[in-house]
Amino acid sequence: MAYELYYWDGLQGRGEFVRLALEDAGAPYIDVARETKKSGYGTDAMMKVLNSKTEPHIPFAPPFLKDGELIVPHVANILLYLGPKLKLAPKDEGLRHVAHGLQLTIADFVAEVHDTHHPLATDLYYEDQKDAAKIRTRNFLDKRVPKFMNYFERVLKQNPHGDTQMIGNTTTYVDLSIFQIVDGLHYAFPRAMKKFGALYPRVAAIHDAALQRPNIAAYVDSERRIPFNESGIFRHYPELDQDA
Amino acid sequence: MAYELYYWDGLQGRGEFVRLALEDAGAPYIDVARETKKSGYGTDAMMKVLNSKTEPHIPFAPPFLKDGELIVPHVANILLYLGPKLKLAPKDEGLRHVAHGLQLTIADFVAEVHDTHHPLATDLYYEDQKDAAKIRTRNFLDKRVPKFMNYFERVLKQNPHGDTQMIGNTTTYVDLSIFQIVDGLHYAFPRAMKKFGALYPRVAAIHDAALQRPNIAAYVDSERRIPFNESGIFRHYPELDQDA
Known part of the structure; x- marks a missing residue:
């Protein structure tokens, strides 16, 4: 079913x-x-x-x-x-909790992305909290993105099975979620993301590797993949973006 | 160990x-x-x-x-x-995912509580974001607390095993976490919480029932229970509180 x-x-x-x-x-x-x-x-x-x-x-x-x-x-x-x-999790029960912990850190990051355009209230329009959004986004790009991305770099670097996957020796749902947050950041903050690959090469490589997977490549080219837009989590408001 | x-x-x-x-x-x-x-x-x-x-x-x-x-x-x-x-989870594997889902909703609520005093940046002082904190807290008390608490009331009301526990027919860690968020809200927002028991009787009862558990009663009276304070998630800033 x-x-x-x-x-x-x-x-x-x-x-x-x-x-x-x-x-x-x-x-x-x-x-x-x-x-x-x-x-x-x-x-x-x-x-x-x-x-x-x-x-x-x-x-x-x-x-x-x-x-x-x-x-x-x-x-x-x-x-x-x-x-x-879906065979996208580690086999070991303990490692499943580790993978889940990584996913929950990604969830926290996603909540912070959302709050860049909605820092004061979810049910107010962006236009009604634009000044607060500018302050919050600046802090997000200057402090929070480096904090999270340096952490993900360390996770990759310290993976005993190699830095081409976030956990263990196979691709998991965590890698696919890393793809999505990097893809979303590129959409929302193209100026701020210009040095991303140089600063966080391992994380950037996880993004690129996902696109090499045949089913992901087919999916992102299909109509099932809704384009990024300003109703989603990752929104491109040029006034919030800044040079890296 | x-x-x-x-x-x-x-x-x-x-x-x-x-x-x-x-x-x-x-x-x-x-x-x-x-x-x-x-x-x-x-x-x-x-x-x-x-x-x-x-x-x-x-x-x-x-x-x-x-x-x-x-x-x-x-x-x-x-x-x-x-x-x-710890025997504080449902026995059924599916129900464990349901309990976990409730706990993740509680985690989201806790993040929103934190953001009432830190709406713009975690690494700025509260004093430097007080005006934004007032706007965010007002929205939190007027909209978000009712949204979450009405949901928890419904969860209790619709529990087929009765409304004295959040899931299944035994106390789980979810009930203890409900105790903690209600206790924290009473500390942070005593004025706004005055009608809480009348508005959300089932949720309030979960809080009170936890205090009837001998080990919880002993714990909250012990020195191991750190008192609420303004370093935590639930902070009492009188200027953010408002009448119910």
Whole structure:
């Protein structure tokens, strides 16, 4: 049976981290909100789960995955669940917790990316918090990106199995998520990212290696890959970008 | 062998969610940074792990747990790992993902609590972002607290096993974490919390029930429980509080 991925239509957002793993593994899945209402799916079907008064395990927000009756919410949790099934997780139980820890650090980074354009309130428009966004983004680019990226460089450098994957000796969902955050940063902050490859060569190489994987290459060229846009996590507002 | 919990000395912070589970279970643990340097522990021992150039699985930040050679970072990941060992997790594998999803929602809430006093930058003083903090806190109290707490009320109401625990029919680490966020909100925002019990009776009851557990009652009365203070996540700045 196909997995059901529930996420907002029209943006990559947090759902994209799950899509990349499913696509890389060639796993059958339904991107529920993007299907037609006539087929029994669509955004209405997602809202029905979110607003259910009887479902025993309601999620707080998209994305969530449905596998049969089980609802698994939160990106990192979904990847923890799917990883072994898609052969994109370490085999060792302890290492799975290490991979999950890396994914949770990526989740924290993604939340900080979101807050660059929404530092004061999620439900206010960007235009109404632009001054605060400029301060927060400057701090993000000057301090937070180096802090996270230097950490990921160290993780790669100290991997006893080599620096071509984030953990162990095989590609995992963590590598695909690193691809996504680097890709998103290039979209959102092209000026600030100009020296990225020189500063963080190992992380940049993980990004490039993902694009060499046939299923990922096919996916990013397909219509299933929604282009980055200003509804997503990574938004290109030129006034927030700055030279590296 | 005792678990080793690594977290900053002098504050409850994110480490407290792990302490509550360990204390409730009566599990042996060493609160590493709070031990003396002479004993081989202390903050230096924590920094040594964080700055290690040889450790294969370095954490991004505290808290992290060491169990033998394994290092597990991130609160929700630590509780996922410890839950079954401490008998504070559901027995069913699927339900463990549901419990973990709830814990990740709590983690998101905790990050939003932190950002009420640090909306622009983690490494700037509160005093240098007070105006932004006022805007963000107002939005947090008016919109975000109700959004999260109404969700937790629904989770309790829709639990097929009854509304006296967040998941399944036994107390889990999720209930102890709910205790902690409600306790923290009472400390940080006493005015805004005045109607909390009337608005969110089931969530308030989870808080009160935790205090009836002998090991939690003994812990919160002990010197091991660091008092809330303005170095932690939940900070009492009267100028940010407002009437309910």
